[in-house]
Amino acid sequence: MPYQAxxxxxxxxxxxxxxxxxxxxxxxxxEDIYRYAKTGYESIPEDDKSLFKWAGIYxxxxxxxxxxxxxxxxxxxxxxxxxxALAGIARDYGRDLVDITTxxxxxxxxxxxxxFPDIFDRLAKVDLSSFEACGDCPRTIVGNPxxxxxxxxxxxxxxxxxxxxxxxxxxxxxxxxxxxxxxxISASIYNSAHAEINDLAFTPxxxxxxxxxxxxxxxxxxxGLSAKPYLAKQLDIFVVxxxxxDVAVAVTSIFRDYGYREKRHNARLKYLVADWGPEKFxxxxxxxxxxxxxxxxxKIIGWNAGYFTGVHQQKQPGLSYVGLCVPVGRLSGTELEExxxxxxxxxDGSLRTCNTQNIVIANIPNEKVEALLQEKLxxxxxxxxxxFTAFAVSCTGTEFCNLALVETKERMRWLAEYLDQEIExxxxxxxxxxxxxxxxxQRQIADIGLxxxxxxxxxxxxxxFDIYIGGTLGPNARFNEKxxxxxxxxxxxxxxxxxxxxxxxxxxxxxxxxQFVQRVGTAAFQEQLDAVLAQLADAR
Amino acid sequence: xxxxxxxxTYTDRSRAEVIVLQESEEKAFKSAGGQIEHHYLPPxxxxxxxxxxxxxxxxGRGFVIDL
Ligand code: SF4
Numbered sequence: 001m002p003y004q005a006x007x008x009x010x011x012x013x014x015x016x017x018x019x020x021x022x023x024x025x026x027x028x029x030x031e032d033i034y035r036y037a038k039t040g041y042e043s044i045p046e047d048d049k050s051l052f053k054w055a056g057i058y059x060x061x062x063x064x065x066x067x068x069x070x071x072x073x074x075x076x077x078x079x080x081x082x083x084x085a086l087a088g089i090a091r092d093y094g095r096d097l098v099d100i101t102t103x104x105x106x107x108x109x110x111x112x113x114x115x116f117p118d119i120f121d122r123l124a125k126v127d128l129s130s131f132e133a134c135g136d137c138p139r140t141i142v143g144n145p146x147x148x149x150x151x152x153x154x155x156x157x158x159x160x161x162x163x164x165x166x167x168x169x170x171x172x173x174x175x176x177x178x179x180x181x182x183x184x185i186s187a188s189i190y191n192s193a194h195a196e197i198n199d200l201a202f203t204p205x206x207x208x209x210x211x212x213x214x215x216x217x218x219x220x221x222x223x224g225l226s227a228k229p230y231l232a233k234q235l236d237i238f239v240v241x242x243x244x245x246d247v248a249v250a251v252t253s254i255f256r257d258y259g260y261r262e263k264r265h266n267a268r269l270k271y272l273v274a275d276w277g278p279e280k281f282x283x284x285x286x287x288x289x290x291x292x293x294x295x296x297x298x299k300i301i302g303w304n305a306g307y308f309t310g311v312h313q314q315k316q317p318g319l320s321y322v323g324l325c326v327p328v329g330r331l332s333g334t335e336l337e338e339x340x341x342x343x344x345x346x347x348d349g350s351l352r353t354c355n356t357q358n359i360v361i362a363n364i365p366n367e368k369v370e371a372l373l374q375e376k377l378x379x380x381x382x383x384x385x386x387x388f389t390a391f392a393v394s395c396t397g398t399e400f401c402n403l404a405l406v407e408t409k410e411r412m413r414w415l416a417e418y419l420d421q422e423i424e425x426x427x428x429x430x431x432x433x434x435x436x437x438x439x440x441x442q443r444q445i446a447d448i449g450l451x452x453x454x455x456x457x458x459x460x461x462x463x464x465f466d467i468y469i470g471g472t473l474g475p476n477a478r479f480n481e482k483x484x485x486x487x488x489x490x491x492x493x494x495x496x497x498x499x500x501x502x503x504x505x506x507x508x509x510x511x512x513x514x515q516f517v518q519r520v521g522t523a524a525f526q527e528q529l530d531a532v533l534a535q536l537a538d539a540r
Numbered sequence: 541x542x543x544x545x546x547x548x549t550y551t552d553r554s555r556a557e558v559i560v561l562q563e564s565e566e567k568a569f570k571s572a573g574g575q576i577e578h579h580y581l582p583p584x585x586x587x588x589x590x591x592x593x594x595x596x597x598x599x600g601r602g603f604v605i606d607l
Pocket of ligand 1: 395397398403404405434436437438440441
């Protein structure tokens with residue numbers, strides 16, 4: 001039954017975007033884009049441009065008629081035909097550029113409105129879509145990229161990812177939410193789908209029901225990063241896999257009907273959850289779903305941060321997956337096409353994108369692994385990346401993003417390469433760089449997060465960064481903490497060498513960066529930073 | 541046009557946040573400097589001025605400054 005837009009009764013309490021969405025559903029823009037493809041960029045009214053997001057499209061910087069498009073890849077599952085279609089779009093329209101995002105999606109740049117009908121068509125032919133990859137609607141479903149092959153998963157979540165994706169994609173019951181809405185689902189005991197930073201997350205759990213141990217999910221609501229990060233709250237319910245869609249529909253309905261629509265900056269589900277608290281939220285949920293069993297036993301035992309580089313055994317005997325590092329998530333369409341070929345030649349055509357901007361080739365018979373490792377492409381997109389390059393994440397930055405204050409992607413790639421030359425370490429350090437507080441590069445969950453700003457100096461305007469340390473998800477999840485003192489971009493290499501050198505020299509054997517931060521405290525890093533900033537100031 | 545949030549530290553270590561409406565980062569720094577000049581008597585000397593966030597300008601857009 002179609003829902004009633006109850007908020008329409010009080011238009012004086014709605015922001016401008018809400019009024020626009022009441023006049024025209026975001027999904028209506030898809031048909032209009034076919035028309036604009038004929039009439040050209042200049043014919044697109046500003047209000048309609050803002051609805052392009054529902055088609056997965058944003059204007060890129062500077063606003064000169066070029067667009068970015070994001071393609072949904074639920075749980076990161078991609079077959080070689082799909083990869084080839086994506087590569088073809090990049091090659092023919094997007095200057096051969098492909099970015100893998102921190103939600104397992106793929107982004108193209110440099111597209112023009114005339115090209116969208118053909119691109120939509122190419123995507124549809126391989127069962128992919130850019131629709132609702134952006135906008136105030138359920139975005140792509142993030143999941144365990146290893147679903148179905150993971151020795152560390154409770155069960156295969158592939159069917160549930162598909163059910164969720166099919167339920168929400170192009171569903172007009174949910175295409176007008178108060179704000180963006182992110183779902184994650186994973187049965188990995190290492191929390192590989194970053195549950196706590198999603199609006200709705202399903203994580204692995206078991207519960208004894210009628211004397212039988214049943215595997216299912218725990219449910220988390222209200223997580224999200226951006227300028228006001230918030231860790232999702234766990235509800236006191238256990239959900240059997242068959243009821244995942246019911247629960248997701250109910251949570252999403254609550255967001256749609258009770259979420260805040262007056263001010264856009266407090267419209268995300270996290271604000272409703274923070275106001276109501278998990279108990280009230282759960283009461284509302286159960287009104288919609290009927291009684292649900294109480295929480296069972298949580299099966300998450302740690303956090304792998306979404307990294308799978310290297311050669312690993314699958315849960316299927318005789319098969320391996322090879323995790324490849326794509327430095328800061330950027331590759332060419334030509335490289336993606338070659339990955340598709342490798343997936344066909346050595347495996348069964350399966351590829352998986354990761355929320356760490358990397359890629360996995362799955363289902364490779366063990367005896368073929370050695371030959372795959374000799375392939376030329378794996379010299380750059382390698383399963384054995386150098387230390388810092390392996391764990392570096394970056395958002396888009398000023399290259400294409402209208403909100404960015406600084407350049408990020410190439411800088412992060414270069415910086416990681418530099419640190420790889422300067423420092424040898426046993427323990428990984430996850431570096432995330434973002435160009436503004438919106439934090440698309442998930443700065444808050446990094447071991448070391450770098451957030452860009454612009455400083456006015458005697459020599460003009462210069463790019464600079466704030467440093468944050470000690471973020472993690474999984475058990476004891478916490479966001480990283482800011483050190484005081486702004487670092488000019490040119491000084492970043494020296495400052496990071498000093499801070500990481502301090503860790504390397506002082507850490508105990510086997511101690512991770514996070515454990516070290518927890519032991520010595522942020523203050524110890526602050527002392528180091530103050531010292532190196534003082535040295536830099538003296539040298540000027 | 542964008543709304544820029546500019547963090548300012550003065551030579552006496554006191555701090556302020558200045559919000560300006562401008563079309564580019566360079567102009568935002570200039571406008572923030574102008575606002576500061578108007579605001580203080582006797583004048584304060586700026587030690588550091590940093591743009592930490594920008595938002596596309598539209599009616600109702602703004603920033604919350606924690607005190
Ligand atoms: S974090 Fe900021 S700069 Fe980076 S892509 Fe997101 S909005 Fe743009």
